[in-house]
Amino acid sequence: MPEQREEWMVVVRRRLAHERGNLRTVAREAGVPYPTLAKISSGAVTDPRVSTVQTLFDYFESHPEHPQVAH
Incomplete structure (x- = not known):
């Protein structure tokens, strides 16, 4: 596996x-079938x-991670 792809996979x-x-929302918004994503x-x-x-990777780059809020 090329190094760049390994980095993308980690992300x-x-x-x-x-x-x-x-995951259903990510699948819909990213345009990746839900079964594939799952x-x-x-x-x-x-x-x-x-x-x-x-x-x-491109989807996640354009949708920054939101910090988890501790309760």
Whole structure:
């Protein structure tokens, strides 16, 4: 796997874990089918298409992470 793609995957997997409760929204807004997103998020797909990783990376880059609020 090329180094850049590995870096993208780290970002994508971290953000998918952070957005776990919002995967349907992420799928709709990013234009990635929900079943694909769910499989990547769960680890069922370990080597997704480069185009899918790029799409998700670009989506997350344009949607900054919101800090978690401690209660």
